[in-house]
Amino acid sequence: MERVMIKAIYFDLDNTLIHRIKSIEVYAAAFYQDFASQLLEASITDIITIIKTQDNGGYLAKDSPYKTVKEAVSETLYQQLNWHTEPTIEQLKTHWNNQFPLYSVAMQGANELLQTLSEQGFYIGIISNGAHDTRLARAETLTAYSKVNKLVSSESAGINKPAKEIFINTLTEAGFKPEECCYVGDHPINDIEGSRNAGLKTIWIKGFHDWPKNIKPADHSIEHLSQIIDLLSLNNAI
Structure with a gap:
């Protein structure tokens, strides 16, 4: 295949x-x-x-x-x-x-990652639960926020993660199929389970939440954002 x-x-x-x-x-x-x-x-x-x-x-x-x-x-x-x-x-x-x-304090390597992904031609999006104005205000503190193509809040979408519809609607609007997209997040259910149910590849950031025993593991687990570039460089192996 x-x-x-x-x-x-x-x-x-x-x-x-x-x-x-x-x-x-x-x-x-x-x-x-x-x-x-x-x-x-x-x-x-x-x-x-x-x-x-x-x-x-x-x-x-x-x-x-x-x-x-x-x-x-x-x-x-x-x-x-x-x-x-x-x-x-x-x-x-x-x-x-x-x-x-x-x-807001950027995660280590966040701005460098956004810059690199943009230079490599990837579409970059943010999907976050919460009020749109505060989501936008926090995201805009990132020095590389200009590289983000689209920010979708649960308020603007009218849907909260982990509902798969917020993922499907967002990527469909951007012209992508689920299998062409990857979602990165720290929450096992809202981020990983939700986006996986929508058909996206998943990357879990460890260190903030314990992984539930009844949830299937993410496609990849990382400890630092820089590892995403390594995953992509392996023949786009996500």
């Missing part, structure tokens, strides 16, 4: 092109600076701990009383920090919404 050449590489955003935990650490320092005059006492470490716990890697905890990560982070910061002049919860939500994307 003749091998189908990969023509398009699609990526998740958080913990694939953007390192979410490192981004939180940078954002926490900015939060502390912006609200220091209103706090009785707090440390950047305290703020990081609160945000990481509520953010939960960008996935609202199943037992969370909140509807969104933004609500969970903002309301918990309001409740657990020691304020002498309290901000409103809405102010904290707005700060998270507007400022967190600006402090």
